[in-house]
Amino acid sequence: MAVRTQSQHGRIRTSSWLLRGASILLVFGLWEWAGTIPVSIAFPRFTDTMSAFVEMLADGTFASAYAETIGPLLVGILLTAVGGLVAGLVMGLSPRAEWLGLPLIIVLQASPSAAIVPLITFLYGIGFAAKVFAVVLLSAPVIVLNSYRGITNTPKSLLEMSDAFLAKRWQRIWKIVLPAGSGLIFAGLRLGLAQGFTGAVLAELLITPTGVGDLITFYRAGADYPYMFAAIFSIILFASVSLTLLQRLEQRIFRPEMRPV
Amino acid sequence: MTDTPRLSSHGAPGTTGFSQEPAIRVMNLTKEYPGGIRALEGISFDVPKGELTSVIGPSGCGKTTSLKIIAGLVEATSGEVVVNGTQVRGPGPERAFVFQEFALMPWATVLRNVAFGLELRGFGRKERESIAHEYIAKMNLTGFEDAYPHQLSGGMRQRVGLARAMAVDADILLMDEPFASVDEQIRRKFQEDLLRLLSEEKKSVLFVTHSIEEAVYVSDQIVILTRGPAQVSNVVRPGIDRTGDPQNIRRSSAYLDCVESIWVELRNYLEE
Amino acid sequence: MTLRGFRIPMVFSLVVWCAIWEIIGRLNLISLIPPFTDVVEALFEVIPSTDFIDATMITFQAFAIGMGLALVVGISVGILMGRIPAVGNLMGMWVNIFESSPLTAIVPALMAILGFGLPTMIVTVFLFSVWVIALDTQVGVERVNPSLIEMGRSFGASNRALFSKIVFFAALPELLAGIRLGLIRGLKGVIIGQLLIAVIGMGYLFELYSRNFLMPEFWALLIILFGFAYIASEAVAYFERKVAFYATSR
């Protein structure tokens, strides 16, 4: 997956804004056309969706819904990011921890653990804690696994170099191991954020009727499809904006050479 | 050199006064890698203080391995290395390493890469950067302080590695094929630069190379290794007088004879 | 890890985790977690039941069709994006956005459009897995060393031969990684889809077991899914390891 981030950086640098604008126009145009036919009575036009979007933005529907979703998402992601990084470090540096932890993490990240979400109500009810748990449940495996991979992927030559120049243990971790692994670690955080978002929305759709997830349920029940699509649109928009910000943060802290010029 | 006091040259107390003591003494080193690959088969030689000693031998014979053992990066299977009278148990501040594959941090600028050894030793930013600037200038890298390694050519990257090793002001430099990735013209210029720098800074240097001409031209002493697992085949002192014009030195019969005799010796290991 | 000189393979640590599970279950710490042995017992009741067989059939059907479509579309789109810069520029942004967005949010819309049956599940699987397959294929194709292609041309390879003999193999490491991730995501997709639909397949079973508080059965079903996911992804990973030796030295 480091593979992907690398080429992503390159692509963002080379792709021209013009082509991007054309691509956006094309997709939204297709959407409008498909909604005009319409392909389904449940498929609204792009323009209708957008006016619903603006309306929900203006009357504070989004603000209050996101206020309920972002809190647990942020808490969950922060918990997992810190815990995942530590777990990844421990597994990357101690063979015993690796032996014990790695197979479990590999199984968990491959598995559809979303199925556990409905059980959360029995433990944490339908409040804040339940959502946090759903976020952690889905985001933890990929964050831990990628941190571990990042930390064990340090080029041997850089480790030797830091030895030769007498790096202390913490210097070696902070100045060599973490920057060298930052690509994979942050790829894990990005994937984890996407997964955590899935967890939060899933919890809102399945067990705690609040937040943006509930907007979707609510408008679907009322067959207000432009509003439902506007809510879905907002989720995808919000997710991609936060992922882009995360990528900027990574380049700022660890990989200045990858910053687009 | 510089007027800033710096960590360097911790020779064993009371031993530094004897100039006849070698900077490095390698005694009977053997190395067997896991998996049973034997790289070294009992090699011994001295690196005299203030001199340039080069190691030459067939590809894959164990040159990098012996250099890394001396640097304290790789453990020997048996034998020992004594540096300034003290047995080597790991890397130390009196030795600096120039890596064959550069080992630059891709996320750090040239300036930070050059200053990295000092950064690790806890020098403040101002101090280490002013020292780094000095060596960046000496290595003709001025103007590239803020470039990243991927923006540099192979030869420039190698010079960053050289500057980084110089900046920590160790009295022993261990260099693994430092000029391997530059073309012949620039290589000759680097050789001149290296000789000049060494005469200014009075360092002891152990220098791995593939090139017989380079070894003869820059060295006070040449250690010739056999095909792997390496043994010392011969130690020669070219004794070239380097006072004149470089072109004339390379045409002198002393130089040419020395190159020829080493070539004859190394050819044995190719033909087997 | 080694014990008295023996190297214990890593997978065996899962046995340790099962033991921990058993202890937690026996201590009755959490009502939701029955002892592992009870879960294993339940496994033998769940697997032969008609409910389970029906759920498996429909889940597998949705998964197989959706994955098949995602593989065909994802790989072709990825190749086009990798070989033709204009296509890459035009589609790259969308593929990147959807590859890492919470597509779960789309499932309710699919339910509204396609109903509560097989089509929704198939499309869910497809949407969950196609993006990562396309993206990794593209990366693989882009990374093919240009000198390899020039080599092929200089020996007179036709376009077709160039593709099937050089590009395909050179891109294989990333392609396989994409397929593995696609499989994992597709499986997650089919389960999430069924959980949201709640009236068919595994989603129905999970709903049934948790509503009636049949925890051993619930966890047994989960273990089956975990096992399937693990085996499927390890199967691809096996081939990935076979080509990994040249992934780093192209």
Ligand SMILES: Nc1ncnc2c1ncn2[C@@H]1O[C@H](COP(=O)(O)OP(=O)(O)OP(=O)(O)O)[C@@H](O)[C@H]1O
């Ligand atoms: N980490 C290692 N593990 C196992 N074998 C190794 C390792 N490093 C080197 N070797 C083996 O030891 C031998 C000597 O390697 P070394 O790198 O020291 O050679 P060299 O003389 O520096 O070669 P070159 O001139 O190509 O740089 C080789 O046969 C090599 O395959």
Ligand SMILES: [Mg+2]
């Ligand atoms: Mg070497």
